[in-house]
Amino acid sequence: xxxxIVRVENxxxxxxxxxxxxxxxxxxxxxxxMTVRKGEVYGIAGESSSGKTSFIKVLAAAIRPPLRxxxxxxxxxxxxxxxxxxTATPKQIEAVRWKHLSYIMQGSMSVLNPVRRIGKxxxxxASRPMGLTGKAFEDRVIAxxxxxxxxxxxxxxxxxxxxxxxxxxxxxxxxTVCHPEFIIADExxxxxxxxxxxxxxxxxxxxxxxxxxxxxxxxxDMSVHANVxxxxxxxxxxxxVEEGPTRDMFFAPKHPYTxxxxxxxxxIGDVKQRPALEGRPPxxxxxxxxxxxxxxxxxxxxxxxxxxxxxxxxxxxxxxxxWRWQDVKxxxxxxxxxxxxx
Amino acid sequence: xxTLLDVRDVSKRFxxxxxxxxxxxxxxxDANFSLSAENPEIFTIIGESGSGKTTLARxxxxxxxxxxxxxxxxxKRVSRHGGRAEKLAFMSQVQPVFQNPFEAFNPLKKIERxxxxxxxxxxxxxxxxxxxxxxxxxxxxxxLSLKEVRGRFPHEMSxxxxxxxxxARALIPNPPLLIADExxxxxxxxxxxxxxxxxxxxxxxxxxxxxxxxxxxxxxYYISNRLIIMQRGRIVEMGDARTVLDNPQHPYSKLxxxxxxxxxxxxxxxLATDPGMVKAAGDLVGQAGKLVARPDGREVRVYx
Numbered sequence: 001x002x003x004x005i006v007r008v009e010n011x012x013x014x015x016x017x018x019x020x021x022x023x024x025x026x027x028x029x030x031x032x033x034m035t036v037r038k039g040e041v042y043g044i045a046g047e048s049s050s051g052k053t054s055f056i057k058v059l060a061a062a063i064r065p066p067l068r069x070x071x072x073x074x075x076x077x078x079x080x081x082x083x084x085x086x087t088a089t090p091k092q093i094e095a096v097r098w099k100h101l102s103y104i105m106q107g108s109m110s111v112l113n114p115v116r117r118i119g120k121x122x123x124x125x126a127s128r129p130m131g132l133t134g135k136a137f138e139d140r141v142i143a144x145x146x147x148x149x150x151x152x153x154x155x156x157x158x159x160x161x162x163x164x165x166x167x168x169x170x171x172x173x174x175x176t177v178c179h180p181e182f183i184i185a186d187e188x189x190x191x192x193x194x195x196x197x198x199x200x201x202x203x204x205x206x207x208x209x210x211x212x213x214x215x216x217x218x219x220x221d222m223s224v225h226a227n228v229x230x231x232x233x234x235x236x237x238x239x240x241v242e243e244g245p246t247r248d249m250f251f252a253p254k255h256p257y258t259x260x261x262x263x264x265x266x267x268i269g270d271v272k273q274r275p276a277l278e279g280r281p282p283x284x285x286x287x288x289x290x291x292x293x294x295x296x297x298x299x300x301x302x303x304x305x306x307x308x309x310x311x312x313x314x315x316x317x318x319x320x321x322x323w324r325w326q327d328v329k330x331x332x333x334x335x336x337x338x339x340x341x342x
Numbered sequence: 343x344x345t346l347l348d349v350r351d352v353s354k355r356f357x358x359x360x361x362x363x364x365x366x367x368x369x370x371x372d373a374n375f376s377l378s379a380e381n382p383e384i385f386t387i388i389g390e391s392g393s394g395k396t397t398l399a400r401x402x403x404x405x406x407x408x409x410x411x412x413x414x415x416x417x418k419r420v421s422r423h424g425g426r427a428e429k430l431a432f433m434s435q436v437q438p439v440f441q442n443p444f445e446a447f448n449p450l451k452k453i454e455r456x457x458x459x460x461x462x463x464x465x466x467x468x469x470x471x472x473x474x475x476x477x478x479x480x481x482x483x484x485x486l487s488l489k490e491v492r493g494r495f496p497h498e499m500s501x502x503x504x505x506x507x508x509x510a511r512a513l514i515p516n517p518p519l520l521i522a523d524e525x526x527x528x529x530x531x532x533x534x535x536x537x538x539x540x541x542x543x544x545x546x547x548x549x550x551x552x553x554x555x556x557x558x559x560x561x562x563y564y565i566s567n568r569l570i571i572m573q574r575g576r577i578v579e580m581g582d583a584r585t586v587l588d589n590p591q592h593p594y595s596k597l598x599x600x601x602x603x604x605x606x607x608x609x610x611x612x613l614a615t616d617p618g619m620v621k622a623a624g625d626l627v628g629q630a631g632k633l634v635a636r637p638d639g640r641e642v643r644v645y646x
């Protein structure tokens with residue numbers, strides 16, 4: 001088994017605000033424990049306001065107030081030595097950022113500076129971590145872009161002159177030009193349409209294999225996870241509720257939320273009524289007692305309302321946080337359970 | 343059969359730039375289809391970004407005039423010009439649902455304000471009780487009620503609930519036709535199906551026709567009766583949704599279907615698209631060709 005590149009232990013990161021003497025605390029990340037191995041693609045799924053963005057902000061060492069790490073650690077094991085980004089100094093973080101730890105951002109239009117040519121942006125991001133300037137730097141960038149099937153001309157272009165797919169490839173190039181060991185991809189394909197999406201995904205996968213980097217891939221689209229990730233972790237209301245190898249997550253989910261996410265995907269060739277999950281994700285400023293999924297859960301019993309389920313090992317590499325995981329059946333092919341809107 | 347909507351040889355050409363470097367873009371070319379008034383259906387327009395699907399929707403809504411051809415709604419021509427009363431009458435018949443519910447609502451105003459202004463305009467009344475009843479009825483249709491919504495701001499609701507409110511707003515004047523432009527692409531995965539199921543129940547229970555614009559083939563297959571696939575402004579395939587998507591014939595339709603990420607082989611990491619297919623579809627851009635009917639009821643664009 002490969003070594004771990006990052007170990008997250010009981011991470012709690014809260015947004016703490018203090019307006020006019022009124023303290024508010026939003027528990028965006030509440031006790032997440034997970035590891036990512038070297039050279040794997042780890043998919044994180046979760047809906048908006050589930051805390052997944054806050055979690056990857058901590059992973060990316062972009063912890064800015066009001067977000068604070070309250071407890072726990074995020075230990076990376078990079079080639080230039082171990083680092084705990086939850087407690088590291090800005091100087092230590094700067095030493096790993098972009099060179100070892102990089103980020104493919106969402107919405108490639110707003111990531112690239114619209115009034116700066118792509119080449120300048122490359123220079124801004126990558127010249128210092130790579131320690132190259134001038135012609136040597138440019139040659140490296142052009143060689144790297146060629147691998148992404150981008151012509152050298154894009155360096156002279158402005159972002160608006162490129163198509164959506166090309167812009168996304170440019171941001172991928174930007175994130176991978178320094179050959180980082182750990183890449184975070186935050187919804188890199190949500191704004192793209194199907195044909196381009198597939199192209200970009202296979203590109204991320206290829207370049208990850210080639211550089212043997214670890215990728216944390218964040219999206220709420222389960223069909224993307226099915227095709228890209230080696231392991232998938234599901235975040236619900238600030239907690240990791242299930243984690244396992246992609247195949248198991250899709251064909252033998254052990255958490256009712258995962259089962260619903262997988263079952264609600266419509267497919268071509270199947271017109272059966274798809275169940276929809278009722279209710280809404282909880283407000284993280286005031287999360288429900290016990291298991292946070294219980295108000296929407298079809299299997300909820302009294303125990304779920306009072307006690308928080310611990311993360312249990314349910315199979316090789318497969319963990320889940322549910323009191324009734326033995327009763328969770330994959331919903332695909334099954335009829336919609338009661339309480340589901342027709 | 344009476345027709346509800348008749349789109350006849352519609353083209354739209356946009357001109358960009360000034361005297362120098364004037365460029366024209368054909369957003370929609372020769373679109374032809376019609377919806378029947380008796381059989382409500384979900385009619386899907388599929389295409390990638392830049393295929394002209396939104397332009398077509400804007401023309402049907404009367405926000406854009408076609409450069410050529412005409413759009414008839416119940417026998418009357420849809421036009422951007424004309425009197426206020428005439429326009430209002432048209433608007434009460436055709437209503438839009440937009441892509442992003444968070445942008446459709448004013449974040450500083452309560453949700454009911456958006457519904458209320460629509461009700462006031464289309465019911466031509468200032469009577470509070472009548473307006474409230476109309477709002478409640480519309481919200482009941484989408485599985486909400488005025489009691490739940492009243493007094494709440496957009497940020498207090500989930501994307502799925504907001505999108506339902508947006509659909510409820512569109513339903514206030516009881517329109518026979520809804521135009522939904524990518525109504526689920528900004529909604530979370532766990533709530534997405536509730537919107538799709540809602541569109542389905544609107545058709546089945548309330549007999550509302552829906553023009554559903556999307557690039558998601560899976561939901562299109564799931565709910566639509568008929569569909570058209572557009573590539574760079576041209577309809578390349580048209581027909582019964584199941585017939586077309588089970589066995590697409592046009593190279594572009596084939597490419598689209600092949601690009602849908604499937605969960606059947608989850609974890610195998612198969613991703614590569616056949617480059618031959620991409621090329622075959624790309625080569626056809628800009629060629630006119632013509633739509634030819636096939637024995638199974640569909641129409642496919644053939645070239646040469």
